[in-house]
Amino acid sequence: xxxxxxxxYEHNLWFVLMAALMCIAGSMVSATLFRxxxxxxxxxxxxxxxLSAVTAGAATWATHFIAMLGYQTSAPVTLDGxxxxxxxxxxxxxxxxxxxxxSSTSPRIASLAGGSTIGLAIGAMHYTGMFAYRxxxxxxxxxxxxxxxxxxxxxxxxAAIHLLRKNDTxxxxxxxxxxxxxxxVGLHFSGMAGFSxxxxxxxxxxxxxxxxxxxxxxxxxxxxxxxxxxxxxxxVERRTTTESENRIAHIAMHDALTNLANRHQFTDxxxxxxxxxxxxGTPFALLMVDLDRFKPINDxxxxxxxxxxxxxxxxxxxxxxxxxxxxxxxxGDEFAIIAFGLGDPDAATTVAERVVxxxxxxxxxxxxxxxxxxxxxxxxxxxHGSDPDALVQHADIALYSAKHGGxxxxxxxxxxxxxxxxxxxxxxxxxxxxxxxxxFRIVYQPVFSSAQGEITGAEAxxxxxxxxxxxxxxxxxxxxxxxxxxxxxxxxxxxxxxCKDAAGWPEHIDLAVNVSPVQLLDPRLPQTVSQALADSGLxxxxxxxxxxxxxxxxxxxxxxxxxxxxxxxxxRISLDDFGTGYSSLSYLHRFPISRIKIDKxxxxxxxxxVGSASIVRAIAQLGSSxxxxxxxxxxxxxxxxxxxxxxxxxxxQGFLTGRPIAAADFLLLAGRTVQPVDA
Amino acid sequence: xxxxxxxxSSVSRLEPGALTIDRQIxxxxxxxxxxxxEAGITGILVFVEDQFIQILEGEAEVVEEIFERICxxxxxxxxxxxxxxxxxxxxxxxxxxxxxxEGDDPGSSLDDDLRNIRYLLGVNARVAVERMHETLLSYExxxx
Numbered sequence: 033x034x035x036x037x038x039x040x041y042e043h044n045l046w047f048v049l050m051a052a053l054m055c056i057a058g059s060m061v062s063a064t065l066f067r068x069x070x071x072x073x074x075x076x077x078x079x080x081x082x083l084s085a086v087t088a089g090a091a092t093w094a095t096h097f098i099a100m101l102g103y104q105t106s107a108p109v110t111l112d113g114x115x116x117x118x119x120x121x122x123x124x125x126x127x128x129x130x131x132x133x134x135s136s137t138s139p140r141i142a143s144l145a146g147g148s149t150i151g152l153a154i155g156a157m158h159y160t161g162m163f164a165y166r167x168x169x170x171x172x173x174x175x176x177x178x179x180x181x182x183x184x185x186x187x188x189x190x191a192a193i194h195l196l197r198k199n200d201t202x203x204x205x206x207x208x209x210x211x212x213x214x215x216x217v218g219l220h221f222s223g224m225a226g227f228s229x230x231x232x233x234x235x236x237x238x239x240x241x242x243x244x245x246x247x248x249x250x251x252x253x254x255x256x257x258x259x260x261x262x263x264x265x266x267x268v269e270r271r272t273t274t275e276s277e278n279r280i281a282h283i284a285m286h287d288a289l290t291n292l293a294n295r296h297q298f299t300d301x302x303x304x305x306x307x308x309x310x311x312x313g314t315p316f317a318l319l320m321v322d323l324d325r326f327k328p329i330n331d332x333x334x335x336x337x338x339x340x341x342x343x344x345x346x347x348x349x350x351x352x353x354x355x356x357x358x359x360x361x362x363x364g365d366e367f368a369i370i371a372f373g374l375g376d377p378d379a380a381t382t383v384a385e386r387v388v389x390x391x392x393x394x395x396x397x398x399x400x401x402x403x404x405x406x407x408x409x410x411x412x413x414x415x416h417g418s419d420p421d422a423l424v425q426h427a428d429i430a431l432y433s434a435k436h437g438g439x440x441x442x443x444x445x446x447x448x449x450x451x452x453x454x455x456x457x458x459x460x461x462x463x464x465x466x467x468x469x470x471x472f473r474i475v476y477q478p479v480f481s482s483a484q485g486e487i488t489g490a491e492a493x494x495x496x497x498x499x500x501x502x503x504x505x506x507x508x509x510x511x512x513x514x515x516x517x518x519x520x521x522x523x524x525x526x527x528x529x530x531c532k533d534a535a536g537w538p539e540h541i542d543l544a545v546n547v548s549p550v551q552l553l554d555p556r557l558p559q560t561v562s563q564a565l566a567d568s569g570l571x572x573x574x575x576x577x578x579x580x581x582x583x584x585x586x587x588x589x590x591x592x593x594x595x596x597x598x599x600x601x602x603x604r605i606s607l608d609d610f611g612t613g614y615s616s617l618s619y620l621h622r623f624p625i626s627r628i629k630i631d632k633x634x635x636x637x638x639x640x641x642v643g644s645a646s647i648v649r650a651i652a653q654l655g656s657s658x659x660x661x662x663x664x665x666x667x668x669x670x671x672x673x674x675x676x677x678x679x680x681x682x683x684x685q686g687f688l689t690g691r692p693i694a695a696a697d698f699l700l701l702a703g704r705t706v707q708p709v710d711a
Numbered sequence: 712x713x714x715x716x717x718x719x720s721s722v723s724r725l726e727p728g729a730l731t732i733d734r735q736i737x738x739x740x741x742x743x744x745x746x747x748x749e750a751g752i753t754g755i756l757v758f759v760e761d762q763f764i765q766i767l768e769g770e771a772e773v774v775e776e777i778f779e780r781i782c783x784x785x786x787x788x789x790x791x792x793x794x795x796x797x798x799x800x801x802x803x804x805x806x807x808x809x810x811x812x813e814g815d816d817p818g819s820s821l822d823d824d825l826r827n828i829r830y831l832l833g834v835n836a837r838v839a840v841e842r843m844h845e846t847l848l849s850y851e852x853x854x855x
Binding site for chain 1: 717771774775778779782783785788790791792795
């Protein structure tokens with residue numbers, strides 16, 4: 033009660049208010065600076081220690097000084113300048129020592145020793161200041177209040193340091209600031225409650241009160257400046273820290289090249305959005321984007337241009353996505369868009385359409401025209417998955433299907449795609465197994481001389497029965513085998529077995545084997561061929577390798593070398609599916625080709641389709657003038673056969689003359705014309 | 712200093728709204744002309760049968776930048792880059808963006824000429840550029 037009475041009756045309340053503001057502001061700043069000091073290390077720690085001690089010291093001292101100005105006593109007052117300055121130095125010095133102790137690694141020393149030193153420093157400042165406060169009267173101290181006031185200051189400071197060391201939340205700092213404030217206020221007013229002055233009658237030679245007030249104001253201003261400097265230093269430091277923290281956070285979350293979100297941020301955002309689905313979050317769409325022809329750009333124009341392309345693409349993707357969507361680069365040329373709140377599949381495919389369109393537009397980079405395109409797979413959450421893994425997997429399946437559906441397009445996930453991809457995966461696995469175990473069958477389609485109608489040869493064709501899915505067409509499994517890199521292996525196996533079979537046929541029956549473009553790129557092909565011939569004992573003149581035009585595109589130098597090697601062994605080369613590709617006449621001229629096979633798509637339209645008829649006629653004439661043999665494939669009707677015969681094609685093959693049959697059956701068929709060799 | 716000349720075509724996705732399509736194009740060409748004057752770009756914008764045909768002449772980097780902006784603009788569809796050449800002199804040096812639209816001069820052969828230019832694009836880009844220049848010269852008086 034006496035303390036409250038002391039505040040209310042013995043102090044000018046305006047000064048008390050000012051002191052209180054000084055105290056609150058000073059304590060909060062001090063607490064913040066203390067925390068910084070306690071947690072920092074090295075050279076910075078020394079600076080922080082100094083700054084905190086000076087600021088906190090000045091703040092405490094200013095509080096005390098302003099409050100003392102408001103202390104109302106009937107007795108005249110003078111101030112001892114030297115002692116006043118000493119009291120300020122004691123505050124700063126004592127708090128500095130306290131902070132050094134509070135930074136100790138031992139928690140007990142830190143809180144107890146550090147806190148009590150700071151409390152004592154505040155006390156020492158206060159009472160030294162009181163000695164500097166010379167009152168003309170009889171001064172009386174009540175020592176119980178003095179001891180009590182020191183206990184309050186030490187107790188509150190210990191608690192404040194303890195809180196600051198515990199953890200690093202702003203809330204704790206405010207609490208510690210409150211405790212420091214309590215330490216200063218408690219010390220001051222309980223100390224003042226134990227202080228009383230009785231004026232001596234007739235003795236009134238006090239200091240010049242105007243000069244006193246001016247000095248007081250000046251000292252107060254200096255103290256305020258110091259506290260202000262402390263605050264601004266802290267704020268500047270915090271801003272720089274925040275900026276560099278923000279920059280580091282930005283680097284951690286973004287792709288350096290394109291400044292899009294990186295995989296890390298994408299994964300986080302997707303997980304958050306999926307988690308939110310359970311708590312009433314909105315449905316959204318996930319778009320997986322893959323560039324279709326990016327690698328060749330890096331290869332032909334170089335990586336610097338490739339990087340510029342990626343930057344342009346990033347910018348275009350941002351424009352194609354809606355504001356607020358996350359566009360992320362999740363791989364070299366893989367991107368993803370999280371379209372928040374987009375629950376309608378039609379709206380999602382509209383975004384996908386925009387992405388496909390904007391990526392397909394040309395780009396000019398440093399004078400180079402770059403044509404690129406992208407494919408998009410769309411997955412809807414929660415319909416196509418409500419956890420990140422399932423959703424990404426399904427959007428990827430849609431993307432895969434878009435890429436295999438001709439690229440530069442988009443697909444919305446549907447369960448049907450899942451079946452297709454599962455079939456594909458299981459085919460891939462079976463195909464690998466089949467190629468390890470040579471589970472392929474070879475059938476032979478007889479080739480007849482168109483004039484005499486005798487068997488002159490056979491084309492070896494590959495057949496595969498998948499244990500799970502049954503008979504698989506070569507048009508389906510050959511491309512898969514090509515992608516899996518199995519084609520060379522399968523191809524050389526076929527060649528070896530077919531040569532072995534053919535070695536048992538009558539000698540006038542030739543063998544034709546297909547060679548895929550991938551095989552033709554393999555420089556070991558001539559070696560494989562001569563090995564197969566040597567192992568089987570088949571005469572090279574009886575073997576013919578069938579190639580397609582696509583094999584010659586883009587790599588005609590290498591292909592020419594390989595084919596010339598093979599031709600030099602005595603093996604003939606024929607051009608399959610002629611008329612469907614580029615049908616470049618220069619190939620016929622440059623490559624060692626001895627036969628042209630007219631594609632069945634023309635033959636099957638004979639004889640009524642005028643266009644096909646003239647094409648077949650032209651190819652036949654071309655063959656005779658270049659002295660190449662001509663075979664017509666895919667003959668199904670008698671009228672087709674007679675048209676072909678009229679045109680002077682050398683050989684025919686097709687369902688009409690003979691379907692592909694197993695090796696043993698072909699041996700029987702071939703043996704009928706001439707005495708069988710070993711039947 | 713060599714100048715880049717770029718020719719592209721696109722299909723318009725402009726929809727009649729508060730302004731008719733003609734007015735929108737006039738406004739777009741007007742805005743472009745202001746920007747082009749600063750950027751040192753000259754050229755012509757032809758609008759025929761819902762299709763934009765535009766020539767941009769200027770420093771290579773600037774042309775590149777403007778074309779990228781066009782490629783990022785969803786008011787265009789089916790953007791096709793037809794020709795990009797380095798030339799010694801500008802052909803449209805007097806126009807920061809001239810504009811010729813179908814229907815600008817009813818009763819004359821302008822519409823036919825523009826359709827002819829559109830056809831020429833697929834056949835011979837260089838000839839199409841010359842024809843655009845000639846057409847512009849002969850209708851300069853009539854067209855805004």
